[in-house]
Amino acid sequence: MGKRLICLLLCLCLLLPAVGCGYQKDGELVCPLPGAVSSLDPQTASGTAARLVIGSLFEGLCRLDENGEAVPGVAERWECDSTQMEYTFHLRKNASWSDGTPVTADDFRFAIERCLNPATASPNADDLFLIQGARAIYNGEADLSSLGVAAEDDRTLVIRLERASSDFPAMTAALHYMPCNRAYFQESQGHYGLSSQYLLTNGPFALASIYAWQTDPGEREITLVRSETYRGEERVLPATLTYQMDYDNAVDQDPVSALTQGLADVLVLSQEQARQAEEGGCQVLALEDAVTGLLLNPQAAGLESPALREIFLKTLDRQSLLDRRGLEDPEEAQGVMPACVVCGGQPYYADGAWMVPQQDDAVVNGLSSLLDSLELEEMPSITVLCPDDQASIDVANGLLISWNEKLGNAFNIQPMPLRQLQSQVASGDYEAALYPLRAGGVTPYSVLQSFQSTASPALLEDPAYDQAFHTLTFDLSSYRSLEQQLLEEYVFYPLYRDRTYYGLSKNVRGITVSPDQQIDFTQALQK
Known part of the structure; x- marks a missing residue:
């Protein structure tokens, strides 16, 4: 009987390696960034560091999974017509901003409108030119009434394209497709996305407070907490997520040791470092x-x-x-x-x-x-x-x-x-x-x-x-x-x-990564 019980426990530990072997929810995760962050406005931000933080704070129509496939984001489903030139996205009914107000189809249309205004200086506007009328609007040859984006109701967004594209849902995972609340943006009076005080988000994590984005030299970091208003397909497990711009030199000089010592929970590694990390008991993800x-x-x-x-x-x-x-x-x-x-x-x-x-x-x-x-x-x-x-x-x-x-x-x-x-x-x-x-x-x-x-x-x-x-x-x-x-x-x-190669701390499991350089912390568990 005792041997059978031990075997059963071992099987459970293999089947449930995270929870069954000491990994728990409500973790406090740390991710060093590869550079500074000057803006968290999805329509204007650029660079890997900003992309990582925005990916935790916001959610677009679709996301990319680890295989590069488009999966539901705010859109719980979508379909295209027989020509692959018209896509209809259906938003989940409980999608909310961090202040509790609903995320609507108009929020996505407004985000696209902002990108197509040259004054916004969006670094990513060009791929929107696949949308009907977008290029002419950007070039000042047409007005917004000709844009092929329609909010048919609060939960239905229709996007018409200039040409057929089976790849379009994956394109909507990009930062500049992420929603922007029209009223909040206008009330921000030019400060939107430039500090913790002027940001309304809809992703799995939210800013910890109006002081969450620290910019003092030597102490630069952005602290996020599990969003109380996010209702995605799965519950967000970590309690906090801190993105560091200033961190221990060991993170750069010896990233494998930084992972094994718990100075960071995820780092990009070289192939040789990935081998060393695995030998040291760390999980390694490869894309x-x-x-x-x-x-x-x-x-x-x-x-x-x-x-x-x-x-x-x-x-x-x-x-x-x-x-x-x-x-x-x-x-x-x-x-x-x-x-x-x-x-x-x-x-x-x-x-x-x-x-x-x-x-x-x-x-x-x-x-x-x-x-x-x-x-x-x-x-x-x-x-x-x-x-x-x-x-x-x-x-x-x-x-x-x-x-x-x-x-x-x-x-x-x-x-x-x-x-x-x-x-x-x-x-x-x-x-x-x-x-x-x-x-x-x-x-x-x-x-x-x-x-x-x-x-x-x-x-x-x-x-x-x-x-x-x-x-x-x-x-x-x-x-x-x-x-x-x-x-x-x-x-x-x-x-x-x-x-x-992404190396994970020995104390963390459940992090996933995708080809758009996003790191998904939502299902991460920690010892």
Whole structure:
């Protein structure tokens, strides 16, 4: 009998690993942010840090799950007509703002209206141009009466598109589609989203108080609590969630130790760090949402010329770099789009397209005349930043070997923790980097947007690219055309498809992540 009881208890512990083995609700979670937050207005905010906080405070029509599929958010269900050009979203009846007032279809229409007003300076307005009339309204060629967004009643929102799109529900998970209460926004008189005092939210977490957003140097953090008015599909389990902008240096320098010591509950890790974290008893989540490649900074001294950047990229020995990856056989990137990106319901590169600069050592034949025209005596002696794991260092050294053999100059690498590398790229203080380009979503738009001048970090800043991006028609042909234009800028050399690894504290379970770089804490349990 005793043995049977022990076996039963072990089975229950396996079936219910969180609650049965000491994990409880009402946890107090901590998430260090990869940068500062200056605005929590979903229609104007940019950058990964703001995206994470807004994802906890707000909820759009849809969310993305860990597989990149659109799942219910405020919309409990939706359907499209036979043309896939008209979508009807049905809002759940108990959706509420943090002050208890109902979230309505007009709140979503108003959010879209705000983005289409150029004065709002929304960095993400362009993908709204898929909506009927949106481009003309943004360009001042039509008024809001022609917008294909109708609040048929408080709980029914109809959106008509310019062209068929099976991907549209996933697009509504983006920040700028999140609702905005018209009356509250107008009462905020220009302060909306700039402090705890001027924010009305509808997500699973709410600001702890009007002092929840601390901005004093060395103490910057945003403290959230479980929302008392949120009524999603599942009850929110954690009691508090603190996003830190200032935190212990160990988080950057030794993230695995930070997780095992409980300094943070979730951190992005390199592949080698993920292996170490698992060996230390931490849970690791992985998303196939990145392409790692060589990023050149077109704003850096000596790298302003596309022709010079072309020489750097076309003299690389691609196969040698792939062979150096080491940890496991890498899947060679076909272009800038990660594996999670789809177009028309199909993987983006399902047609076998190859969008990578081809090796051509003959480009060095024109090097002397190019240097003369640029008034340079030799190729710039650039430093390549790279993550400090051995596999990344090996790949970065492979870059130097190719250049040393063919370009006749000395080049350097500078290994550093992944979070520090991302911060340095975001600041613009780099010449080149072995950089994991993350999708930020599951549509080609979300990747190509990374190279807009308004993106954070700004990786390109080219008016011609911005103009072409502004004219996207959201079909495969237009995406490919813009991708080709990006290819000819020679700022990013895709090497291999990569994963983003999230390590969880040993004391936490139930956190999930999605390709739009959101972290879902709602079902997290803590020891």
